Every structure is written in structure tokens, then in C-alpha cells.
Amino acid sequence: MTIQADQETIIVEAFINGQNVKSLSQVAKENPTNPTEIVGYFPVTTKEQAVEAIEAAAGAFKTWKQTSIDERITMMRKAIEKIRAAENEIVHLLSREHGKPLYDAHGEIYVSLMWMEFACNEAKSALQEEIKEHENGKTILSYDPIGVVAAISPWNYPIALSTIKIAPALLAGNTIVLKPSPYAPLAAAKVAEIIASEFPAGVINVVHGDADVGVELTSNPLVTKIAFTGGTATAKHIIKAASETIKDMTLELGGNDAAIFLESFDVHDERAMRRIVISNFLTAGQICMIAKRVYVHRSIYDEFVEKYIEAANRWIRIGDPFDSNTTVGPVNNLKQKNVVLGLVEDAQKRGAEVIPLGQILDQKLFEQGYYLQPTLVLGCDVHDPIVVEEQFGPTVPILPFDNEEQVIHLHNESIYGLTSSVWGKEEDAISVARQLEAGTTMINTAAVQGLDVRFPFGGVKQSGIGREYGVEGIRTYTEKHVINVPKTLDLPYIPE
Numbered sequence: 001m002t003i004q005a006d007q008e009t010i011i012v013e014a015f016i017n018g019q020n021v022k023s024l025s026q027v028a029k030e031n032p033t034n035p036t037e038i039v040g041y042f043p044v045t046t047k048e049q050a051v052e053a054i055e056a057a058a059g060a061f062k063t064w065k066q067t068s069i070d071e072r073i074t075m076m077r078k079a080i081e082k083i084r085a086a087e088n089e090i091v092h093l094l095s096r097e098h099g100k101p102l103y104d105a106h107g108e109i110y111v112s113l114m115w116m117e118f119a120c121n122e123a124k125s126a127l128q129e130e131i132k133e134h135e136n137g138k139t140i141l142s143y144d145p146i147g148v149v150a151a152i153s154p155w156n157y158p159i160a161l162s163t164i165k166i167a168p169a170l171l172a173g174n175t176i177v178l179k180p181s182p183y184a185p186l187a188a189a190k191v192a193e194i195i196a197s198e199f200p201a202g203v204i205n206v207v208h209g210d211a212d213v214g215v216e217l218t219s220n221p222l223v224t225k226i227a228f229t230g231g232t233a234t235a236k237h238i239i240k241a242a243s244e245t246i247k248d249m250t251l252e253l254g255g256n257d258a259a260i261f262l263e264s265f266d267v268h269d270e271r272a273m274r275r276i277v278i279s280n281f282l283t284a285g286q287i288c289m290i291a292k293r294v295y296v297h298r299s300i301y302d303e304f305v306e307k308y309i310e311a312a313n314r315w316i317r318i319g320d321p322f323d324s325n326t327t328v329g330p331v332n333n334l335k336q337k338n339v340v341l342g343l344v345e346d347a348q349k350r351g352a353e354v355i356p357l358g359q360i361l362d363q364k365l366f367e368q369g370y371y372l373q374p375t376l377v378l379g380c381d382v383h384d385p386i387v388v389e390e391q392f393g394p395t396v397p398i399l400p401f402d403n404e405e406q407v408i409h410l411h412n413e414s415i416y417g418l419t420s421s422v423w424g425k426e427e428d429a430i431s432v433a434r435q436l437e438a439g440t441t442m443i444n445t446a447a448v449q450g451l452d453v454r455f456p457f458g459g460v461k462q463s464g465i466g467r468e469y470g471v472e473g474i475r476t477y478t479e480k481h482v483i484n485v486p487k488t489l490d491l492p493y494i495p496e
């Protein structure tokens, strides 16, 4: 990574075996608040370079796996300190290339570092081999590294969703090839290079591009684990690509997370109303675990909608990510803006009412960038696309329900099951939560506000396979290796 003389344009190269590798072609990454401004350039890694990166990781694995856990933790802690020291620079770059407001970019670094610290604190006990003496002899259970990890991350939380993979993978003794998303490659590459500076050459490699490079990473026989975060449709391609060589996989995929407001929810609780608004519109709604459909008990529905609009108009201020008044920035890219617009227009055509939310702080900027005014969509049918599909942007439908059985059914009939939330009296909410099919269910909070990196996170059904975060998020980068030592050579049920 180099910063050009004008300190403005960032140039990223592939990082293979401890070195930047020059590429023949570069792609411009625009600023979503002003698409004519180029934030930086990243390369399209060739197939040959991707293979080189995988081979570098495979070569480094031979010695890296022999290092002690203490050595790895020491290196990772130094990397954490370096990221912390560079936080402001990283946050500015992330905000410029992504469009998320500065406070939100800081939040991403905060969660990333919290997780990396947790992984360092827990790695030793999580990976400690267990020895059990029993009536048949002795069993040793060890947590061995898997090998070369292909880590593929999306654009919405490019740093958090890269470090969520890098930290545990390396602590567990694996080597890695990271491919960030072409929609937000710069800050993730910068953080990966900072981490790499503390590790031996080849332990972390970074390549760039989209599906072409992704296919090499997910099909190459030297890759033994895929850690992927992204869309469910992409995951289906990945599963096919990996099937030839049967790779270990963690897949964190799309969601259509429901927020359920029970009759016992207090619509006059302004802090709770603010929380649900934030849980719908943080990062302009571009979060896997954002509340994407809201169901409200019919007895409180009208008042809820009124209070929701008030709370949303107070909190949502759409503007320049570098303006400290801004709470919501642009959508990251034109493709996603059009997906969201398409769903809102479709809902309107089907007869829904679309209510714009919040204030636009800078009309000129709003018109120039990939901005979308957040919207509330009322009067939808429960099976309209805006309700059943993942919109991944600043719009949310609110629908009434009549009884718990009905809303539990609506929740569970989704093909997704990442997170959900239930709001109301605690015991009523927990009782409904127990009946929901999801990886995480939050009570009286939702989305990132209810995330706890100490516990496993992941989806059920088409929202994913496996878990990240928590102790499980470290062990997922290991093979459980059992070594049995029998006490006697007698074979009790086999004839002599």
C-alpha cells in the first residue's frame, strides 16, 4: 500500500509472500458521495497471481503451523496496537471509499479490535489440547490447524468481516489468502497489510478482484478451508466450486431479520424507539443483521407507526460522512441503490404507502452521490418482495400482526434465519424468541446493538453454515484430531 504525494489517492497492490506485487491493470474505486472522485485504485489479480498467493500460503503453512500459540498471540497483539495507532487514518479511508459516516467507521474498527482482543485472550484455552484418561485407556483431543484458508469478505463491513477471519485463522496456526470486495477493497487491504507486517512472509496474502479470483480461491486444491461472508446466491457458486475437493467451510450469508413488537411493548419508550430506528438504518441499512422487516401487534400498531416516524425524523440526518451531524450516508454502490429503489417502487406499484424519513442536510451532495432517502413502507402484503427479500439498504416495511402464532409463522417461513429480535415484556419476549428459527435473537434491541463477540454468531437455513465469533469462532479454524491410546490389546467382542 502506498499513499501518493497528494495524500489523496490510495494505490493498492496484491500482497503475496510478504511483498506488493505489481499488476498490469488497476480499477478505480470511486467515492459514493461523489462518484467522479477517485479514492484509490486496486488491481485485478490474475489467475496466475491468485495461484501464487495460494502457493505462498501453502509454503508458509509448513513452518507457521509449528509456531507456538504464545508466539502467534504476541504477533497478533502487536498488530492490534498498530491498527489502533493508525485508527484515524483507516477510518477516514473507510469512510471515503464506503460512504459510512465517521462515527460508524470508528464503530467498525471498535468491533474489529474487540474481536481481535477476545481471540487473543481466548485462543490459548480454546486451542489447548485435552487429555482424558478413561476405562479404555487414554484419548488426546487436539485442535490442529486446517491449512490454507481462503477468506472472502463483502463490502458492507470490509474490515470487521476480514479481521473476523484473519485473527482466529492465524492464531489457530493456519495461513490465509484474503480477498476483499471490489466495492470496498482499500481500507481492508490496509488493515491486512498492517497485520501482515507482524507475521512471517506468506502467512497473510491479499488478492483483489471479483468472481474470477473468487473461483480460483474456492476451487484450488491447496485451499482447505473457505471462510466466506456475502450473499446466499454467491455461496451457492462457492459450494459448487469447492465440491471437487470437499473443503471445510464457514458461510455467513444473507438474512431477512424480523423485529417483532409484542402487545406489551411500550411505544412511549423513546430510547427503545430510537434503538429500533438505528437497528433499521445504521450504515444506511447495509448490514446483514439489520432489522429488515418489522411486525407490530395490531393493538399498538397505529401509535407505534406515529412514534416510529417521530423517532426516525429525529435520528436520521442524511449527509456528508465527514460531517459530524450526519447519521446516514449514501448507499455504497449504484447497483445496490438500484436494488433498493426497485423494491420500493415495486411495493408502491402494489399499493403500499412509502413515507420518506429524516432530513437531507445537503441537497447538492444528496443529488450527486449514491444517496437514497430512507423510507418506511406501510400497507404491504406479507409476501411482497420488499417483505420477503433482503433489501440491504435504507428502507423498511412495518406490518401489523394479530397473534403470536401468526407472527412466529411469518418469521419462520423465511428461507433465511440470521438474527431476529423480540420487543416487549422480557419473559413474553423470551418465550417468543425460543420459538424462532435464527442464529441469534435479541430482546428489546436488534442488529449490531445486540451483538456480543463473546458468543457464536451465524445463520440457520440459507443464512449460513457454521459460526464466527465466540470460542467456536476460533475452533472453526481447526480440525479436531483425536488420538486414542488403548489400555489393553484385548478385543472383547471379536472371536479369537
Ligand code: NAD
Pocket (backbone or CB within 6 Å): 152, 153, 154, 155, 156, 157, 161, 179, 180, 181, 182, 209, 210, 211, 212, 213, 214, 215, 218, 229, 230, 231, 232, 234, 235, 237, 238, 251, 252, 253, 254, 255, 287, 288, 289, 390, 392, 418, 459, 463, 464
Ligand atoms: P457478494 O456475495 O456479492 O460478494 C461477497 C464476496 O464474494 C465479494 O468479495 C465478491 O467479490 C466475492 N465473490 C463474488 N462472486 C464470487 C464467486 N463466484 N466465488 C467466490 N467469491 C465470489 O456479497 P456482497 O454484495 O459483497 O455483500 C452483501 C451480502 O453479504 C448480503 O447478502 C449480506 O446479508 C451478506 N452479509 C452477511 C453477513 C453475515 O455475517 N451473515 C455479514 C455481512 C454481509
